[in-house]
Amino acid sequence: MxxxxxxxxxxxxxxxxxxxxxxxxxxxxxxxxxxxxxxxxxxxxxxxxxxxxxxxxxxxxxxxxxxxxxxxxxxxxxxxxxxxxxxxxxxxxxxxxxxxxxxxxxxxxxxxxxxSAVLTALALSGLPTDRFCFEGFPPRKVGERSRALAALAAEPRTMVFFEAPHRLVDTLEAMAEAWGVDRLAAVSRELTKTYEETRRGALGALVDWARESGPRGEIVVCVAGRPAEAPSVEALVAEALERVATGERAKDAVADLAQAAGVSRRDLYAAVLEARSAGA
The missing domain is CATH 3.40.1010.10 (Tetrapyrrole methylase, N-terminal domain)
Known part of the structure; x- marks a missing residue:
């Protein structure tokens, strides 16, 4: 049995x-x-x-x-x-x-x-939850922690970390240095307990808050992933021309690309027509 x-x-x-x-x-x-x-x-x-x-x-x-x-x-x-x-x-x-x-x-x-502390903090963070990664506790030693955070600089997913209260300020400062003071994040503590608290904001502001308030309890830190860089007009024009070369209508290709990139369809279409005329 x-x-x-x-x-x-x-x-x-x-x-x-x-x-x-x-x-x-x-x-x-x-x-x-x-x-x-x-x-x-x-x-x-x-x-x-x-x-x-x-x-x-x-x-x-x-x-x-x-x-x-x-x-x-x-x-x-x-x-x-x-x-x-x-x-x-x-x-x-x-x-x-x-x-x-x-x-x-x-x-x-x-x-x-x-x-689950990971999922609870993620849901409370106000950050994207469709894709995320769990990174556990950051390394305690300064050099190792800096290298670990630098390796995550290009991570596009929301990142979730555990941290001890007495190391929170140092970790938030290291994150701000590695990813920028404006990167959005959330710090949750004492989840599901009487004094549950979640602070949201830019890393720079969270550093100031943590230094002043000295939060206690079990802590979870969620940090937004690296924002996707908007493609340049030149790159969009080049992609549109490639799609046109395969037989797609220019207006259809431009409409699709403009919507995905959040740019003016009229301006992009004009740029595509100008590029086609220049290459004629």
Whole structure:
């Protein structure tokens, strides 16, 4: 008989966000693998749940050693529930090595979805959400952090970071230096808790706010990606002429390009006609 590994999302602040499936999983699992066993017991207490199975610690320092044993337990029929301190396991939390080992062994892995600090902050940010990337915690050392942010200078997607409150000012200053003080961003703290707060604005203004207010609590920073550069008129004319050369009507090509680039259709059409006359 084969058991399974269950990745169970836990509340990121408000215990009322816990699902009935999480309560059932904690109460019925053969093994509850927790990033911090004390926090797992406290969560169970707040949810009025008793953890009947074995409770063991699985964190960054021992996950590699314990993954094989947990997979073996699941292969033997046990249900192993993995919980992190808050949010979804494997997202800047333990779990990746366990899932990797389970996948290699052919052991079933499933997820109990739930709260996510990444998605919650992204939704609150007021920044584009159609495409985004999660970058975790920026490097602590100044040089490494500068190089990491410089490597993201051309990233067009909204970027999401975790950060500790005592490093927030330094990180925002580094971001402003790497990407410009006018780049839009949002800083969220204490998500779903009593003192939840989200500040939105340019990086330069957020640096001043963070320096003056000294925000505390768990923090998520969302930063807009690099804005797309508007194509030049010359480039638009060249593309229009290429499309005309393939048989498309000039007016159709110009209308399409002008709408996409946000330029005057009349001006672009005049430029295309002038370029065709010059090349005749």
């Amino acid at each position: 084969t058991g399974r590994i269950v990745l169970a999302a836990t509340p990121i602040g408000n215990a009322a966000d816990a699902s009935d499936r999480l309560r059932e999983a904690l109460a019925t699992a053969d093994v509850v693998a927790a990033e911090d066993t004390r926090r797992a017991r406290d969560l169970a207490r707040r949810l009025d749940v008793s953890i009947a199975g074995e409770l063991i610690a699985v964190h960054d320092h021992n996950e590699a050693d314990r993954a094989a044993g947990l997979v073996e337990r699941a292969a033997g029929g046990a249900t192993v529930v993995l919980v992190s301190d808050a949010g979804m396991p494997t997202v800047s939390d333990p779990g990746f090595r366990l899932v990797e080992a389970a996948s290699a062994a052919g052991v079933d892995v499933t997820v109990l979805p739930g709260p």
